[in-house]
Amino acid sequence: MNNHPEIPANDFYEIERYLLKEMTTQEQEDFEKKLSEDKTLTDSVNSTRLLILGVQEASLLADIQHFHNTLTQPQQQTPAKVFPLKKWLAAAAVIIAVAAGAFLLLGKNSNERLFAKYYKADPGLITAMSASDNYTFDRAMIDYKTGDYNAALQAWKTLLPAKPANDTLNYFIGTAYLALDKTGEAITHLQKVAGSYQSYFMQDACWYLGLAWLKRGQVQEAIGWIEKSGHPQKDALLQQLKK
Amino acid sequence: MQQDNLIEQTGSREMINAIKANDATALQMLYCNNYPKVESYILNNHGAREQVKDIYQEAFIAMWRNIQLNKFNPESDSALQGYLFRIAKNKWIDHLRSDARLNIVPLEDNGEESGDINGALNxxxxxxxxxxxxxxxxxxxxxxxxxxxxxxxxxxxxxxxxxxxxxxxxxxxxxxxxxxxxxxxxxxxxx
Known part of the structure; x- marks a missing residue:
């Protein structure tokens, strides 16, 4: 690609207005007429278009590096990394929990076994970029991510009267209840989100709603919701439920 | 059902508008929610965890570019997420093919839509x-x-x-x- 001519400032401003769609219809028509007759101008427009696209992608890349850093934090169990002793205690607790879980599973029915196999709490949202007026929500999200679901619920429920239909709030209140094994309350809140096609959480809400019904032994209800979810393990779970 | 589709399309248009406006919250949600699926695919197809980030980020930028250039107009949010996954999958397959030492046939390699996905610029x-x-x-x-x-x-x-x-x-x-x-x-x- 060698067609990147020098572009004087005034020409650049005109090209930029064209590319950013800031021209009037008449200006645009006049400019496009000029464009069809002037090869250098065409090259300048293409070069500027790629330059702008490139700087936008560079900025996007910086943003997604930030997204990525926040993404990996919960997966790496950050608090455990800071305190090695806690790491060992946490590992011991996990072993005990797994052993106890395995013991308890022997006595559980097949629905509960499936629930235990497929349920994994939603990891929560990244809170670093929130506006200051969302402080209560964000603070509670930290509680949620550290497993203090009761504290998270207590805070989020204070926000609900002002925003009873808020999908984010209902989704996380629902998932927090589910994490606490309160399936009835979980279903109440998750249903508000699972029926909202405009919600970003709709498909995830369907998954957890299905799991909540499964935990309650309502397999057909569970199948209906899980089918609407986009969870990677959806097909595997459905296959077992439909056996 | 038609009404459902309409509602879903409206939500999808909002998402596309948010991506076009580089809305940080929308981009972050899209990035974070779809990473695990791509990670799982690559790890199950001869990949290592440290390779996932580069492939996924390139796929994410390609998706963003095609939306900015109006090369992709999804009819639903799930179509958008599926599109991102397919770009990542194709990029991973290209990576496997380019590494002659591996001599690996990737799983589910049907070569779908690779031209369309990569075709926004020459x-x-x-x-x-x-x-x-x-x-x-x-x-x-x-x-x-x-x-x-x-x-x-x-x-x-x-x-x-x-x-x-x-x-x-x-x-x-x-x-x-x-x-x-x-x-x-x-x-x-x-x-």
Whole structure:
């Protein structure tokens, strides 16, 4: 690609207005007429278009590096990394929990076994970029991510009267209840989100709603919701439920 | 059902508009929610965890680019997420194919839509955009900040001038100078 001519400032401003769609219809028509007759101008427009696209992608890349850093934090169990002793205690607790879980599973029915196999709490949202007026929500999200679901619920429920239909709030209140094994309350809140096609959480809400019904032994209800979810393990779970 | 589709399409349009406006919350949610699926695919197809990030980020940028250039208009949010996954999958398959040492046939390799997914720019154009991206980081911090505010965050010259305590005319001139510096950096890279 060698067609990147020098572009004087005034020409650049005109090209930029064209590319950013800031021209009037008449200006645009006049400019496009000029464009069809002037090869250098065409090259300048293409070069500027790629330059702008490139700087936008560079900025996007910086943003997604930030997204990525926040993404990996919960997966790496950050608090455990800071305190090695806690790491060992946490590992011991996990072993005990797994052993106890395995013991308890022997006595559980097949629905509960499936629930235990497929349920994994939603990891929560990244809170670093929130506006200051969302402080209560964000603070509670930290509680949620550290497993203090009761504290998270207590805070989020204070926000609900002002925003009873808020999908984010209902989704996380629902998932927090589910994490606490309160399936009835979980279903109440998750249903508000699972029926909202405009919600970003709709498909995830369907998954957890299905799991909540499964935990309650309502397999057909569970199948209906899980089918609407986009969870990677959806097909595997459905296959077992439909056996 | 038609009404459901309409509602879903409306939600999808909002998502597309948010992506086009570089809305950080929408981009972050899209990025974070779809990473595990791509990670799982790559790990199950001869990949290592440290390879996932590069493949996924390139796929994410390709998706963003195709939306900005109106090359992809999904009819639903799930179509958008499926599209992102397919780009990542194709990029991983290309990676496996390019590494002759591996001699691996990837799982589920049906070569679908690779042309369409990668086709927003020709090779020369893609190469130039990549050079812009690579050289952008060599600009001074103030230039990077100014350019990002104007072209990515879509701030007006007035807002930028206020932020830097400049006049609007100064902001406009400085923006041009910064882009000229970037062009020079690219020219030096090529020569």
């Amino acid at each position: 090779n020369d154009e893609s190469e130039y955009v990549l050079m812009v991206r690579n050289n952008f980081k060599h600009l001074g911090e103030r230039c990077r900040d100014l350019i990002t505010k104007f072209y990515y965050n879509r701030q007006s010259l007035r807002q930028i001038a206020e932020f830097f305590n400049w006049t609007e005319a100064t902001a406009k001139n400085n923006k041009y100078r910064c882009l000229q510096q970037l062009r020079e950096l690219i020219k030096n890279t090529k020569s």
